[in-house]
Amino acid sequence: MRMGKAWASLCCLLLFMTLLTGCWDRRELEERTSVIALGIDLVEGRQNLYKLTVQIPIPIKIAGSSGQGGGGNKDAVKIMSVTGKTVTDAVNNLQQRLNQRIFLGHTRVLAISEDVARRGMDDIIDSFRRDPQIRRLMWPVVVQGRAADLLEMKPGLIQIPVVFLMDLIENGTKMGTIPDQTMGEYLIQTSNETLQPMLNYVQAYKDDVKWKGVAVFRDQKMVGSLNDIHTWALLQLRDEKRGGDVIVPLPGKGGGYISFRPHFVRRK
Amino acid sequence: MSQLGKDPQHNTFSLWQMTSLITSTLIGVGVLTLPRTTTEKMFEAGWMAPILGSVLTFFAIWLIAVLSRRFPGLTFIQYSRIVWGGHEQSRLGFWLSLPWIMMFLIALFVTTAITSRIFGEVVVTAVLMDTPLEVIIVSMFVLAVILCLHEIDTLARVNEILFPLILFPILFIALASFQKAEWNNILPLIRVPWETIITGAFETNFSFQGYEIMLIFFAFAHENTGKVKAGFYGIGISVFVYTLIVLAGIVVFGHEELQRVTWPTLELVKSTQVPGLILERLESAFLAVWVAAVFTTVANGYYAVIYGLRQLLKKGMLFQRIASIVLIFPLFFVAIGPQNIVELFKMTSLIEYTTVWISVVSPLIHWLIMLYRDRGRKREKGSDAHG
Numbered sequence: 001m002r003m004g005k006a007w008a009s010l011c012c013l014l015l016f017m018t019l020l021t022g023c024w025d026r027r028e029l030e031e032r033t034s035v036i037a038l039g040i041d042l043v044e045g046r047q048n049l050y051k052l053t054v055q056i057p058i059p060i061k062i063a064g065s066s067g068q069g070g071g072g073n074k075d076a077v078k079i080m081s082v083t084g085k086t087v088t089d090a091v092n093n094l095q096q097r098l099n100q101r102i103f104l105g106h107t108r109v110l111a112i113s114e115d116v117a118r119r120g121m122d123d124i125i126d127s128f129r130r131d132p133q134i135r136r137l138m139w140p141v142v143v144q145g146r147a148a149d150l151l152e153m154k155p156g157l158i159q160i161p162v163v164f165l166m167d168l169i170e171n172g173t174k175m176g177t178i179p180d181q182t183m184g185e186y187l188i189q190t191s192n193e194t195l196q197p198m199l200n201y202v203q204a205y206k207d208d209v210k211w212k213g214v215a216v217f218r219d220q221k222m223v224g225s226l227n228d229i230h231t232w233a234l235l236q237l238r239d240e241k242r243g244g245d246v247i248v249p250l251p252g253k254g255g256g257y258i259s260f261r262p263h264f265v266r267r268k
Numbered sequence: 269m270s271q272l273g274k275d276p277q278h279n280t281f282s283l284w285q286m287t288s289l290i291t292s293t294l295i296g297v298g299v300l301t302l303p304r305t306t307t308e309k310m311f312e313a314g315w316m317a318p319i320l321g322s323v324l325t326f327f328a329i330w331l332i333a334v335l336s337r338r339f340p341g342l343t344f345i346q347y348s349r350i351v352w353g354g355h356e357q358s359r360l361g362f363w364l365s366l367p368w369i370m371m372f373l374i375a376l377f378v379t380t381a382i383t384s385r386i387f388g389e390v391v392v393t394a395v396l397m398d399t400p401l402e403v404i405i406v407s408m409f410v411l412a413v414i415l416c417l418h419e420i421d422t423l424a425r426v427n428e429i430l431f432p433l434i435l436f437p438i439l440f441i442a443l444a445s446f447q448k449a450e451w452n453n454i455l456p457l458i459r460v461p462w463e464t465i466i467t468g469a470f471e472t473n474f475s476f477q478g479y480e481i482m483l484i485f486f487a488f489a490h491e492n493t494g495k496v497k498a499g500f501y502g503i504g505i506s507v508f509v510y511t512l513i514v515l516a517g518i519v520v521f522g523h524e525e526l527q528r529v530t531w532p533t534l535e536l537v538k539s540t541q542v543p544g545l546i547l548e549r550l551e552s553a554f555l556a557v558w559v560a561a562v563f564t565t566v567a568n569g570y571y572a573v574i575y576g577l578r579q580l581l582k583k584g585m586l587f588q589r590i591a592s593i594v595l596i597f598p599l600f601f602v603a604i605g606p607q608n609i610v611e612l613f614k615m616t617s618l619i620e621y622t623t624v625w626i627s628v629v630s631p632l633i634h635w636l637i638m639l640y641r642d643r644g645r646k647r648e649k650g651s652d653a654h655g
Contacts, residue, residue, distance in 0.1 A: 007589065011414055129528075132393055136539040184539040191524040 032103040037162040039111040039147035052090035053081045053148040076159040087127045104133040110140040111147040117222035136184030141200045142215040150204035176242035236265045283493040285424040288431035290502025293478040296565030297386040303517025303532040310468040311523045318510035321472030329499035331631040336486035344483035345579040380569035381602035384408045387562045412567040416592035434561040442512040445540045449519035474620035480627035481572040
């Protein structure tokens with residue numbers, strides 16, 4: 001009986017010891033720099049360097065402006081650019097300029113400039129594939145022109161500019177007009193022998209962004225793009241998604257157009 | 269040995285407890301790599317591997333149950349010497365049975381260590397990147413030791429209570445990921461030659477390892493419960509879960525992509541979004557629950573080793589408690605032995621081949637000898653009245 005009690009108390013002690021340790025990886029929200037979007041460009045004149053642009057939301061600004069009502073959303077995010085030989089190298093260079101540890105677990109958009117995409121995505125994608133922080137649900141998009149432009153745009157409707165693009169794509173995929181091309185899909189399509197990948201193709205303006213269709217790849221190199229109508233046809237054929245409205249000119253002399261809105265698509 | 273049968277802790281396991289004991293031991297770290305290992309050779313047909321591979325497992329658990337039914341209330345450690353030496357020559361039986369028992373205990377010991385190492389690797393790579401691997405492994409061992417300090421009926425109840433916690437999240441993940449399914453990925457149904465399918469299925473049998481602990485735990489079954497039934501239920505549930513997970517992996521990723529991810533099931537969780545659920549990063553929740561699955565595998569294995577050792581040396585509860593603490597040290601060093609994950613996977617496949625000996629060949633040999641002896645005794649009884 002006494003033996004049992006001794007063991008019980010020893011067990012209790014051991015249990016309490018585990019409570020004391022806490023969590024090794026504890027890192028509070030303010031102790032890390034969450035990157036919400038990454039942009040990758042080529043450095044002009046230097047062929048072997050990548051330019052990495054990041055968008056970092058500033059938590060205090062976001063919380064404060066909603067209370068004050070209409071604070072300048074200019075300051076809600078911080079945008080930084082660094083160069084590096086690889087993406088990992090650039091991230092390391094960025095770390096040297098930041099006070100807190102970079103955290104890529106919340107990264108939702110990866111903007112890739114068309115030049116980089118046309119040169120080949122192998123290097124970039126490989127470094128993201130091996131990083132356990134990177135989510136497979138991240139959206140890689142190909143940007144016509146500079147990728148940094150997409151991160152620097154100020155849509156005004158929303159505090160964090162990249163969330164604007166995210167919502168745009170997300171609502172598009174729900175409506176069936178924009179393909180659901182996440183990082184995971186891209187990786188699957190590159191490793192599948194029977195598929196070639198595609199990515200959403202956007203153009204960034206100063207204060208908004210336009211979805212232009214998809215960029216199509218061959219062996220991880222961008223070879224061209226499809227416009228919106230072509231993309232909808234592809235969506236209807238491949239994924240049985242509804243696609244966008246089809247506008248047909250009226251036959252006869254009167255002119256005018258018919259908007260044809262598909263509700264569902266069935267392929268044989 | 270006969271007085272053991274009257275011990276109050278014997279004859280307590282219900283059918284449900286035995287089923288959960290088997291299923292929760294089988295479902296462990298293997299779930300995370302199974303979609304990759306099965307599709308490695310069988311490509312699109314990988315989902316058939318658990319079904320085909322289970323045939324051998326069903327046979328083995330049937331053998332183990334039949335052996336246990338022949339010696340009710342006795343564990344493998346106890347009846348092995350009776351099988352080898354009969355009731356008369358117990359010394360001969362002891363020495364003949366010793367290699368089989370030692371093989372069983374050592375293999376189970378190493379498997380337990382490696383399982384906890386794989387668990388540690390997953391946790392370190394996926395969620396807790398700054399936590400030392402050793403800390404994760406040791407904390408798992410400490411939990412196992414705490415369980416070993418208790419009697420055997422505690423083990424059954426712990427398994428019973430953790431069973432739904434292990435089963436439902438895995439089923440949930442598999443079903444939730446089907447919404448992204450591309451069913452073309454499993455076509456063509458059979459592309460590889462039959463020999464490949466058979467070797468692939470045979471290798472999947474390894475992922476069912478762990479049921480050999482029933483060599484010990486079937487002894488504590490309640491008299492009226494069907495051991496064969498419990499075994500078949502336990503393995504049947506595991507086959508179902510495994511098939512579902514592999515199928516989910518193939519239809520979501522395709523077999524080529526599966527070859528490129530180290531922990532396919534974890535990636536499956538990562539890329540699954542559940543509509544209407546607030547949780548966005550499901551993998552943390554999944555891993556938290558998965559800890560329970562690994563714990564039952566590690567703790568059941570370790571308990572079986574300690575209990576086997578206790579019976580082999582005919583010692584009591586105090587020995588079990590001391591041994592469970594002392595044996596943690598060699599266990600830890602086996603666990604941290606492999607230098608990296610490549611070595612770890614190599615070691616796993618090596619162990620898998622030896623476990624076939626423990627879980628299939630050894631019960632088969634014991635069963636055959638038992639049959640031979642029983643027939644001999646019957647003939648003796650027929651010719652000689654007082655024999």
